[in-house]
Amino acid sequence: MSSVKVACLILLCLMLSACGEIADDLTPSSNDERPTFAAGTTGWGVGQNAPPFSIMDTNNTMIELPTALEGKKGIVFYFTMWCPICDSHMSHALSYVMPGFPDVRFYAVDYLAGSVALAKEAATNAGYANSGFIVLADVNRQLAHDYAATMGTTIVIDSSGIIRMNEDYRNGSTLQTVLTALP
Amino acid sequence: MRNFLTMTVFAALLAGAALFFPTSSLAASCCGGGSATGLVVPKFAKAVLDISTDLEIYDGYWNQKQEYTSDPPGSDLRQYRLNLGYGRRFGQRWQAGATLPYVWNENKYSGLETSSQGLGDASLFLWYDLLEERPLWLAKGAEVLIPTITIGTSLLLPTGISPYDSEESSFDVTGRGFYRLDGNLLIDKTMKAWNTSLVLGYGTYFERPINQEYGKAVAPYDKKPGNRLSASAALGYRYFVGTGGDTVTGTVGYAYLTEAEAEIDGASDRNSAFSKQSLSGTVTYSSTDSDWSIRGAWSHALKKDGWGENFPVTDIYTLGVRYVFR
Numbered sequence: 388m389s390s391v392k393v394a395c396l397i398l399l400c401l402m403l404s405a406c407g408e409i410a411d412d413l414t415p416s417s418n419d420e421r422p423t424f425a426a427g428t429t430g431w432g433v434g435q436n437a438p439p440f441s442i443m444d445t446n447n448t449m450i451e452l453p454t455a456l457e458g459k460k461g462i463v464f465y466f467t468m469w470c471p472i473c474d475s476h477m478s479h480a481l482s483y484v485m486p487g488f489p490d491v492r493f494y495a496v497d498y499l500a501g502s503v504a505l506a507k508e509a510a511t512n513a514g515y516a517n518s519g520f521i522v523l524a525d526v527n528r529q530l531a532h533d534y535a536a537t538m539g540t541t542i543v544i545d546s547s548g549i550i551r552m553n554e555d556y557r558n559g560s561t562l563q564t565v566l567t568a569l570p
Numbered sequence: 571m572r573n574f575l576t577m578t579v580f581a582a583l584l585a586g587a588a589l590f591f592p593t594s595s596l597a598a599s600c601c602g603g604g605s606a607t608g609l610v611v612p613k614f615a616k617a618v619l620d621i622s623t624d625l626e627i628y629d630g631y632w633n634q635k636q637e638y639t640s641d642p643p644g645s646d647l648r649q650y651r652l653n654l655g656y657g658r659r660f661g662q663r664w665q666a667g668a669t670l671p672y673v674w675n676e677n678k679y680s681g682l683e684t685s686s687q688g689l690g691d692a693s694l695f696l697w698y699d700l701l702e703e704r705p706l707w708l709a710k711g712a713e714v715l716i717p718t719i720t721i722g723t724s725l726l727l728p729t730g731i732s733p734y735d736s737e738e739s740s741f742d743v744t745g746r747g748f749y750r751l752d753g754n755l756l757i758d759k760t761m762k763a764w765n766t767s768l769v770l771g772y773g774t775y776f777e778r779p780i781n782q783e784y785g786k787a788v789a790p791y792d793k794k795p796g797n798r799l800s801a802s803a804a805l806g807y808r809y810f811v812g813t814g815g816d817t818v819t820g821t822v823g824y825a826y827l828t829e830a831e832a833e834i835d836g837a838s839d840r841n842s843a844f845s846k847q848s849l850s851g852t853v854t855y856s857s858t859d860s861d862w863s864i865r866g867a868w869s870h871a872l873k874k875d876g877w878g879e880n881f882p883v884t885d886i887y888t889l890g891v892r893y894v895f896r
Contacts (some may be wrong), residue, residue: 409729409730412748429624474631474880475842476841499645500642501680503680513639521800536783553786554789554841555784557834558841
């Protein structure tokens, strides 16, 4: 097979790939494509009312949105799969974010565990038992579904139940900015 | 001349093994997969075609304190890859080629099982034969110490599925999502049945804008992963099998990979730097004329503190077949 044919074959593969989502990486865009969410509606978008939930933590306590917000300026959900990046994010939050926001409650959401007991075991293995995070066992992935979350997704809900942030943790700077701006 | 040809093919095979084992993919669902590998076309050959399959099994990770940490109970995380590579010589000293992986992610947790597939990150490479060692029987004096030195560059293309695509789950990730340009150095020396090689690579990613994460539109920002350094060393020994000239080459190797902190809108991301060390073993069976070769390899990361940082611990099993065009 000539080198020209091989090169054409590879180019063809790349072009076929570029038809889908891969084009997002080959030719990345800087356009702001965030949708506008109507105030007063319920959903995962920033500015929307947070979807209600009822979920067990690893101490077998049922947590709901009103009780989670009680007495706090807001709450943070961090969705973890107990991976190295998750550990980096959570370690960073423990060291650099939590100390500055004692009036915010931090939850780590295990959305992969099959039971509360397994979520507790995973948290203990990873070194987050009895840490600043309250670990939630999202056994049916209802929270992950309702908040359109995946690994590293970080969500801030203010005391009135409005979502203020819903994106990847990255280096934690956006989280700190959002928490600082909480009313 | 026949011996010289055999020697150069032997060197190329070992160099190929060395090139392949340190460039294993990153983690499947959590860190971005796909692999960028290189091929070396033996001297006096026109081209080389390589097809290989990888099975990468995840077994815990090193955290930022370089402590080994186990995966969640009940988890079984695997990535399968089919790698297609082609390299071709242009003129006396130049060669160019490409590699293209296809990736399958299989993730099982106690409460969830996922399966996804897609193209990984492709790679284009260009090599230049800077220095060539002389056969022992032709070398005089200190000439016997002269190694073969090959320099080159490679470009990683973000053809895989990255966190910045429209895919909504981290389990679907097969690529990093960034272009990366590497400079590579390959030093190779053959002494009778023994061969040793050293491969060094240093790469820098191109900054890109990001306006979505897992299909969710976010306020646009710019990101640039940290520069990457890879180094690997390999030692091989060649046995002749029977009287026909077929050979079996055993190779052991060590690889080190590290990536510096990424930058997000110019600010450092202290959560992103990582490193990994691994050991490997490769057995290659080569036909008498060395046109065909089959290899099996095992790359092993030790489940011990201090052997990595902020990176998954994996075992990679590889089966590959290579054909040299003359």
